[in-house]
Amino acid sequence: MKDIQNQPDFRKIDIQKVGVKNISYPLTVLDQKNGTQKTVATVNMYVNLPHHFKGTHMSRFVEILNRFRGEINLKNFHAILSEMKERLQAEEAHMEVDFPYFLARERGGARISAEYRCAMHGSLGGKNDLLLKVRVPIYPPSPGQTDGLMPRSLGHWGLASIGVRLRHFIWIEDLIRDIEAVTSPALRWPDLGAGEGVPEVEPLGVERLAKAIGRRLRENEAITWFAITVTNYSEGCATFATLTWPETTATAQE
């Protein structure tokens, strides 16, 4: 038995976060081409309460979500957090919204609605923060084939998971475009001439791709911080490489 029992005021047992999670919710997000896009999100909402505060009404989280149902996006995320903080009398408010986002893409010869898993994670109070996240599938070239100019895409090689902190609003489409400029075959081998067959390039590598995406994102003046994880579902196990930039402020706020 520790003597800590005799010092109850020194190290308190108190709830630090309380909230709701895994709420499935129909959502409207901003769409560069169509104005808005309807999707279905998974939402977590939670607050840090002051120590003297006794509990909270979980139903208030959903009520706040209902009030903003029309849209949750980078522009009004702060307003939702503010309302959470005020209505729940909380010291800090947190919200995490994950959703599939669809963009028209050519793949395998068909025009499809390609799915990109996106997320917005924000906090208000102790530390103010807003992260935009997006996962971009990576398709490698196939062996022994050149559909016209470029090697034909062969399969789902892996995934680039990107998180960014922003100086000002950007479109999800523009962030995806930056990433795919690096991960799509056409841009990985820009100098390949027609009929030359499979390029004698080095194999795709998680480290090389992560760095290449990093160099690209660093040129986007709207981005103040990013984290990149490239994962390759190969060889019987997933290999990955991670980097953040600027490295020294990986956990700090801008």
Add this chain to the structure above:
Amino acid sequence: MKDIQNQPDFRKIDIQKVGVKNISYPLTVLDQKNGTQKTVATVNMYVNLPHHFKGTHMSRFVEILNRFRGEINLKNFHAILSEMKERLQAEEAHMEVDFPYFLARERGGARISAEYRCAMHGSLGGKNDLLLKVRVPIYPPSPGQTDGLMPRSLGHWGLASIGVRLRHFIWIEDLIRDIEAVTSPALRWPDLGAGEGVPEVEPLGVERLAKAIGRRLRENEAITWFAITVTNYSEGCATFATLTWPETTATAQE
């Protein structure tokens, strides 16, 4: 309102199956090389009750599982079903056991414990049946590379899901060997010489691979029936091809 209400005896509302599902259970299965192998299974157990029977005690399912805990395999599967049928006074007994099975494999230059998802699904009573299932990952050759003789494996191209009905016991290892003889690169391009670069083969196709596996399994005299689904996780959506053999008895029993 239908007049069916006046004919209660003609079309009865009665429970047809009752049981337990998604039980996580530590299991010992047979291993050709090591005698046995410990794994963790997900188990479903259920029975068809006679109409006059009033309910069952769910705890009996787990008790039966406990009695055989030492091992569940193709050899004693029938005995477990018999005990279910008897102890639960059921007309039919069903059990589905799904588990990861590990085999030593070379992949990506390392010797790994490769995971194969396996299952045994059996019934006793109305129709007697026992299916052995295994899922074998398919790794395609990479572009522009020849590690010595063969193109280097590039990634998780897809999956071959196989179900077989048997004339007599076979080892899971032998079934996997039959499938990998078709799906592994070394056997798909047996005549490729060293240094010749990427082979000018046709691209892998789900239909072609499913047929090739089918031709191979048809030569295994222990197998009386099989179903094959080859899935390719490419091009932004999964494509697949399915075949059963003999075709005309796809749902019949041997």
Add this chain to the structure above:
Amino acid sequence: MKDIQNQPDFRKIDIQKVGVKNISYPLTVLDQKNGTQKTVATVNMYVNLPHHFKGTHMSRFVEILNRFRGEINLKNFHAILSEMKERLQAEEAHMEVDFPYFLARERGGARISAEYRCAMHGSLGGKNDLLLKVRVPIYPPSPGQTDGLMPRSLGHWGLASIGVRLRHFIWIEDLIRDIEAVTSPALRWPDLGAGEGVPEVEPLGVERLAKAIGRRLRENEAITWFAITVTNYSEGCATFATLTWPETTATAQE
């Protein structure tokens, strides 16, 4: 070695189904109150090809999906299958569409968008069929509490999974209403008076609930066949009971 090798024409190795699966797709479905509802579906599409037919272009599946993107519902499901059959020159066409469907509900004191997982599975050709499926969460009463008239809902006791074949169109809302009339606490204990405390009822049982739902659905004249599975996530493993009606035509078509 089996002599089957000498009888290649007798038992052929041929693809029976080919298609695409797990396509994530933004969808518009019918909504009784609001006309339509936007959601995100997972779609499988596949066809049975004639034996002499050599392969198919997977991209055509997605093209057909694109043409009908505006809506997929019980009313136009047959038209989509017809187009699949025609454009792919197939003997049979199959489509499975699974999606979350949202309805306004009171739960835990808050007005929420409750999620019901729904599905439409249809076939055209060899056998014509259309199943509507819905999964309804079951909430039991809590111990020692009477919020006014009724025991307070305590948790996610289990799930009722229903599949129906129909004589004519019905709203998803009406099917859910039929099921919740049985599974919701207020209707399970209709005679409980205020202040009487916890009712001395028998415990909820998967068998009893499945039968009660069955009796209710049998009265709905639009429904020609149904399958009901009630699952209880209790006691450390999931217990379940299943019934179909009419029992003798469980696998037949209307």
Add this chain to the structure above:
Amino acid sequence: MKDIQNQPDFRKIDIQKVGVKNISYPLTVLDQKNGTQKTVATVNMYVNLPHHFKGTHMSRFVEILNRFRGEINLKNFHAILSEMKERLQAEEAHMEVDFPYFLARERGGARISAEYRCAMHGSLGGKNDLLLKVRVPIYPPSPGQTDGLMPRSLGHWGLASIGVRLRHFIWIEDLIRDIEAVTSPALRWPDLGAGEGVPEVEPLGVERLAKAIGRRLRENEAITWFAITVTNYSEGCATFATLTWPETTATAQE
């Protein structure tokens, strides 16, 4: 275009972590009653490389795992991390091992192998750390029933997810025992006499349970730090409460 491009040395783009993840691996862990227990783990292994280092061979991670295959546990976790650090010439080594752990339990009248999801997450290098994690299902009492002394368990009310840092080795069993002393009905209502019916207790609450577990774990002198999240799968969405202790060193190392 940012002028950051002209300061390449100031803010570098360099890989910070590289490794393998989601490796399915057969494992032997320590078992208080039986000496050892075989299970199947999911393993992540990664390292932080010095900036001048060019890549790593992913196969070495699996080789290290193979060398220790016999067992991974709290006692040899540090030795595995040391070998990772040395063989990969890394600045830091990290390993995360998640696995189902089975204990004999009474539930729903049957003696079952109850599954507890456990994990060990450790780091060596920059910051040395070792967390033991365990998830304990919470079963509430049922309405209107007293099986002898205690209300019968009704269902899977929720989950207590616990992470601890340790002064010295403890058995997983002892940690689970501490948690279930709080979450199991028999100990929540120790003074309830037979035949008294449902106790007029306050309803279970995530905040109250989290604090009660916290008070219990604080008395365990082996534990120097803990984090507790109690989640309740009720009311159509999951509600949760989180606390860490000591609060002021939530992210610090002991």
